[in-house]
Amino acid sequence: MEGEMLKTRDIAPGDLLFKEKPFVYVLSSRFRTERCDNCLKKNDLLKCSGCHYTFYCNKLCQKDGWAIHKLECKYLKSIGPRILPDAARMLARILKILEKGGGTRKTYYDQDHCRTFKDLMSHYDRIKEDQLRVEHVTCLYGVLFEYFNGENVPSSAELMEIYGKMCINSFNICSQELQSVGTGIYLGASILDHSCKPNVVATFEGTEIVLRALEKILFWIGLRCS
Ligand SMILES: [Zn+2]
Ligand SMILES: [Zn+2]
Incomplete structure (x- = not known):
């Protein structure tokens, strides 16, 4: 089990809810x-x-x-000596992980529930209507095609699906000084929805995400939705 659920009830502010290693992550190239x-x-x-x-x-x-x-x-x-854009490096890593069968690797976010990369939302329909996103993924397709010498590059529709999952489910990995130093996808933590009044805070220990309660929560999986 990669994720570790510690408690499901009577959670006090500051309590640790969940710790998880990333499914995939990259260091920001500016800190290379x-x-x-x-x-x-x-x-x-x-x-x-x-x-x-x-x-x-x-x-x-x-x-x-x-x-x-x-x-x-x-x-x-x-x-080399060119630098691969961060989004392209992340996509390239995801493509390689999927190629090796990592798309069905399970991460448990409690004792009974798990997620795989395949389970992540992509919002594909919304992304293909968004001109800026389409331009970005087209540009990334070109970069990846050159990077992989045209070997095993998925179709542009498949790449857009994976790109959608990446955009929607990525977390900024922050240092102790709260500086964003990388990006990661956490399958368990991806169940969290955005809230303007969150009851959970995400911090990082190295590349590991650490979720803590900001207030008393009876069942933390019943998180407040936006
Ligand atoms: Zn090397
Ligand atoms: Zn090190």
């Missing part, structure tokens, strides 16, 4: 040489000798990040 690509922390960094693109705190972080980086290292090397 300042923060570790794996844990997102500021550190003296070592460069990946394969691509010369990603940087890590140490061998341990590099090893930790290899499960995902091995799917992109050769592509990042081939585009």
Whole structure:
């Protein structure tokens, strides 16, 4: 079980509700040489000798990040010294994860309920009517086509579906100083709806999302909707 549900009732303000590792995440490219690509922390960094693109705190972080980086290292090397836009890198990582069968990987957000990437909402119909979004995804399609040398790039309709899921379900990963340092998709936390008067706050410990109650909640899954 990736997500961990601690309590379902009598939750007091400040109580921990949920902690979850991301399904996928990327470090913002503007911090590429300042923060570790794996844990997102500021550190003296070592460069990946394969691509010369990603940087890590140490061998341990590099090893930790290899499960995902091995799917992109050769592509990042081939585009150097150019920098891949963050949205394209995130999409490229998602495409590779899906290619490896990760679309059905389950994350439990309580003892009985789980989600997979396939379960995420894409708002496809709304996105394909939004000119700005269509232009963005068309541009990303071109970037990804070049990045992958045209290999295994999905149709533009499939890419728009995945792009929709990414736009709707992404969280800004913030440092302890509340600076946005990356973007991540959390399958369990994606059940949360936006509220103008939220009763839950999301913070981050490294790449892990930490949800805490802002007020007394009887059943936290019954979150206030917008
Ligand atoms: Zn690190
Ligand atoms: Zn590399």
